[in-house]
Amino acid sequence: xxxxxxxxxxxxxxxxxxxxxxxxxxxxxxxxxxxxxxxxxxxxxxxxxxxxxxxxxxxxxxxxxxxxxxxxxxxxxxxxxxxxxxxxxxx
Numbered sequence: 001x002x003x004x005x006x007x008x009x010x011x012x013x014x015x016x017x018x019x020x021x022x023x024x025x026x027x028x029x030x031x032x033x034x035x036x037x038x039x040x041x042x043x044x045x046x047x048x049x050x051x052x053x054x055x056x057x058x059x060x061x062x063x064x065x066x067x068x069x070x071x072x073x074x075x076x077x078x079x080x081x082x083x084x085x086x087x088x089x090x091x
Contacts, residue, residue, distance in 0.1 A: 060084065 021029055039045055067074060 056084070 021032065024032065040049070064078060067078070
């Protein structure tokens with residue numbers, strides 16, 4: 001899967017979650033977002049999030065390198081791909 005495909009998959013997951021959240025009553029949406037924000041400040045969650053980000057970067061780098069080894073002519077196409085988004089959780 002190319003970096004753009006991975007981003008699309010992540011965006012699709014976020015989009016699905018966003019759509020699901022939008023179906024909740026406003027009070028539940030507000031409560032869920034507030035609890036999520038607090039949970040993201042938990043040291044264990046922060047550490048796991050950093051590990052996730054690092055693992056995603058390592059995966060993207062390894063995938064890109066393998067793709068270029070298989071077919072170096074795709075370099076210009078890969079160079080056109082947008083950088084991955086910086087924030088994973090956005091509700």
